Amino acid sequence: MVEKYEGIVIKTIDYGESNKIVTIFTREAGKIAGMARGAKKTNSRLAGPTQLFSYGYFMIYGNRGMGALQQAELISSLRAIREDIFKTAYATYIVELIDKATGEKERNPFLFELLHQTMQYINEEYDPDIVTNIFEMKMLNVLGLYPEMNRCAVCGNTEAQFGFSIKENGLICHECFEKDPHFFPLSQTSVKLLRLFYFFDIHRLGSISVKPETKKELKNVISLYYDEYSGLNLKSKRFLDQLDKLKDQI
Numbered sequence: 558m559v560e561k562y563e564g565i566v567i568k569t570i571d572y573g574e575s576n577k578i579v580t581i582f583t584r585e586a587g588k589i590a591g592m593a594r595g596a597k598k599t600n601s602r603l604a605g606p607t608q609l610f611s612y613g614y615f616m617i618y619g620n621r622g623m624g625a626l627q628q629a630e631l632i633s634s635l636r637a638i639r640e641d642i643f644k645t646a647y648a649t650y651i652v653e654l655i656d657k658a659t660g661e662k663e664r665n666p667f668l669f670e671l672l673h674q675t676m677q678y679i680n681e682e683y684d685p686d687i688v689t690n691i692f693e694m695k696m697l698n699v700l701g702l703y704p705e706m707n708r709c710a711v712c713g714n715t716e717a718q719f720g721f722s723i724k725e726n727g728l729i730c731h732e733c734f735e736k737d738p739h740f741f742p743l744s745q746t747s748v749k750l751l752r753l754f755y756f757f758d759i760h761r762l763g764s765i766s767v768k769p770e771t772k773k774e775l776k777n778v779i780s781l782y783y784d785e786y787s788g789l790n791l792k793s794k795r796f797l798d799q800l801d802k803l804k805d806q807i
C-alpha cells in the first residue's frame with residue numbers, strides 16, 4: 558500500500574552506508590518515519606527531498622512498522638534557512654520541539670499549518686526571535702499547558718498592570734503581586750505581545766518590530782515557563798541560547 562503525504566522533514570538519522578531514516582511531520586497523519594534507501598548518495602533522487610527542513614510530497618510504502626520512503630517531490634527546500642547559521646539554529650529548535658511534543662501518527666492539521674507557516678516566516682525576512690516566540694506560545698496547548706492569559710490568574714481582574722506568575726500559571730495583576738513574591742515583572746507591551754502570540758491567527762502576522770529590551774523580556778519569561786512546565790530540555794534550545802550570548806558580545 559502506498560500513501561502520499563504533504564510534509565516537512567523534522568529529523569534525519571543516517572542508517573548504514575547509504576540510507577537515512579527520515580521523520581516527517583505531515584498534514585495528513587502527523588509524525589511519521591520512513592526508511593529512505595540510498596538517500597545519502599548525492600546522486601540519489603531522494604537526496605534533496607530528505608534533507609532536514611525540506612517541504613514536499615512523500616510517498617511511503619507499507620503500513621506495518623516503518624514504511625519505505627521510495628519517492629519524494631520537493632516543493633521547497635527553504636533555502637534561506639539552510640544558508641544562514643542563525644536561521645538554521647532557530648529552525649532546528651522548531652523541528653526538535655515538534656518532534657519531542659508529538660507522538661507518531663497523531664493527526665493534527667492545525668499543528669502542521671503552524672509548523673509550515675513558522676518555517677516560511679523564518680525562511681523569509683521575519684524576525685526569527687519573534688516568530689520563535691509565537692511558535693512557543695502556540696505550542697503550549699499541544700504540550701498540555703494552559704496559562705491564564707486573559708485575566709489575573711488569582712482574582713480574575715482584567716484591567717490592571719500585569720506581571721507573569723509561574724506559580725499561579727498565568728498573568729497576575731498588581732493587586733495580587735504579593736501572592737507570588739517571585740512573579741516576573743513585565744512591561745505592558747510585553748503583556749500585549751504575549752497575549753497576541755497566544756491567541757492570534759499566525760497567518761495574519763504583519764510586519765512586526767519589537768524593541769530589543771522587550772524581546773529580551775519575552776524570551777526570558779517564555780523560557781522560564783518552558784523550563785518549569787514543559788519537561789523538555791532541548792539541545793537545540795541550549796545552542797540558541799549560546800548564540801544569543803555570542804550576539805550580545807559582538
Ligand SMILES: [Zn+2]
Nearest residue numbers: 709712730733
Ligand atoms: Zn489579581
